Amino acid sequence: EGTFANSNPADQRILNWNAVRGSVTDFNNNSRGVQGGLGHATDVNGEDRTAQVFNHGPTEGISDSLDAMTQWVASSVRAPIMPAIDAAQEQNGRQVFADNCSACHAGEKWTKSTVLAYQNNPTFAGNPLAANFFAQGKEPPLDANLTVGGPQIISVAQGGDILRFLDNVGTRDGSNPLEIRGAGALGGGVISIPGDPNEGVEVARQSTQGFASLGGAGFNTPSLLGVAYHAPYLHDGSAETLDDVFERHTLAGGNSISDTINNPGDLEDLKAFVLSIDDNTAPF
Numbered sequence: 001e002g003t004f005a006n007s008n009p010a011d012q013r014i015l016n017w018n019a020v021r022g023s024v025t026d027f028n029n030n031s032r033g034v035q036g037g038l039g040h041a042t043d044v045n046g047e048d049r050t051a052q053v054f055n056h057g058p059t060e061g062i063s064d065s066l067d068a069m070t071q072w073v074a075s076s077v078r079a080p081i082m083p084a085i086d087a088a089q090e091q092n093g094r095q096v097f098a099d100n101c102s103a104c105h106a107g108e109k110w111t112k113s114t115v116l117a118y119q120n121n122p123t124f125a126g127n128p129l130a131a132n133f134f135a136q137g138k139e140p141p142l143d144a145n146l147t148v149g150g151p152q153i154i155s156v157a158q159g160g161d162i163l164r165f166l167d168n169v170g171t172r173d174g175s176n177p178l179e180i181r182g183a184g185a186l187g188g189g190v191i192s193i194p195g196d197p198n199e200g201v202e203v204a205r206q207s208t209q210g211f212a213s214l215g216g217a218g219f220n221t222p223s224l225l226g227v228a229y230h231a232p233y234l235h236d237g238s239a240e241t242l243d244d245v246f247e248r249h250t251l252a253g254g255n256s257i258s259d260t261i262n263n264p265g266d267l268e269d270l271k272a273f274v275l276s277i278d279d280n281t282a283p284f
Contacts, residue, residue, distance in 0.1 A: 001079040002223025005108035006279060009074040013113035013223065017235040018214040019165055020151040022115055022123060023059035024070040040065035055151040056123035056141075059115075079226030082278045093273025096266045100251060101274075102284040104167065110224040110283060113165055117156040119143040124151075149217050166218035170250035171234050179213035179236060228275040242271050 003024070005011035015021040021030065029050075032039040041049040044063045052062050060067050085093075097105075104112050120142035128151035141148050145157040155164040173179065219235050233239040239248060246257040246267060253260065261267050 001077050002109045002111060002225040003077065004074040006078075007108060010116065011107075011109070012074075012115050013109050013111050014115055014153055014165055014220055017219050017222070019113070019153045019220040020055050020214070022056035022118075022153070024073050025053060025059050025062055025066045026055055026057065028053045028062075028066055029055075040069070051127075054124070054127035055129060056153065057127070058122045079278045080229060081280065082226075082228060082276045085272050085276045089269045089272050090276065092266065093269035093271075096261060096270040097273055098284060100257065100261060100270075103252075104221045105224050106284040108283055110277060111221045112163065113221050117158060117163055119145065123153070152214065152217060154217055164218075165220055167221065168218040168250075170254075170256070171219070171236075171238075171248055172213075172215040174213055174216070176236070179215065224274060224277050225279065227277060242274060246271070 003012060003015070012023070015023070015026065021027060028039045028041055031037065032050075039050065039053075041053050041063050049062050052058060053066075060070060084090075106112060107114075123141050123143060123146070125142060128148075143156070147154045147156070149166075152166065154166045155162050157163075215235065227233075227242075231240060233242065233245050234248070239245045246261075249257050251257060251260050257270075258267065261270065
């Protein structure tokens with residue numbers, strides 16, 4: 001839930017915590033890489049179109065099966081309807097949320113992440129995980145307003161403003177073995193992800209498994225629809241409860257949610273409100 005806006009199927013969020021995928025179509029390769037199998041682009045009327053499926057590549061038209069999955073997610077996947085909470089608690093929790101969380105978790109999808117900001121489909125002319133992609137000047141995005149770090153969409157410039165999709169919220173520990181290290185990690189060439197401790201270092205092409213985790217540039221804002229059913233939380237699943245999230249997740253001032261909102265009653269009301277978010281909750 002929260003992948004598409006209910007009222008506008010063209011409004012889709014960027015996918016994965018590290019913003020390396022841009023559509024349901026991209027997940028054909030995610031499924032093949034993680035679960036094995038041939039996927040849904042190997043045999044399209046006798047033609048193998050697997051190479052046409054890549055991160056932030058074409059979002060439709062590769063195969064009828066992939067298009068059908070996109071349509072199903074857009075039209076049928078919905079958040080569970082949550083029980084109503086106390087009216088006073090909802091009112092206060094909503095206000096605390098508005099003051100501290102709504103800048104990132106807004107709109108029908110309850111996230112600022114959106115591919116509507118892109119001017120091109122596909123976003124890249126070729127596979128951003130191809131050999132030497134990280135070399136300087138290699139495979140720039142087709143949209144000149146986009147800032148990317150490898151296959152990650154970091155931000156977009158709009159009318160003089162910068163909409164940043166990846167935010168550092170204090171939850172990444174690059175030395176922790178729980179950090180995701182896989183096909184989305186760095187390949188060969190010059191490492192160009194802002195904030196990465198190895199930024200500017202030239203590395204040889206090698207297996208990406210176990211090499212380095214993404215996250216130095218921040219994380220893609222998740223949807224909060226149905227979040228009551230999404231534990232454990234954070235990109236690595238290391239927060240078992242929202243209380244754990246509040247202790248670790250930092251806000252714009254650099255302090256955690258718990259330290260920023262230091263009134264226990266306000267924190268409880270915020271938690272109750274967040275856990276109640278569903279399609280019936282009026283977005284910001």
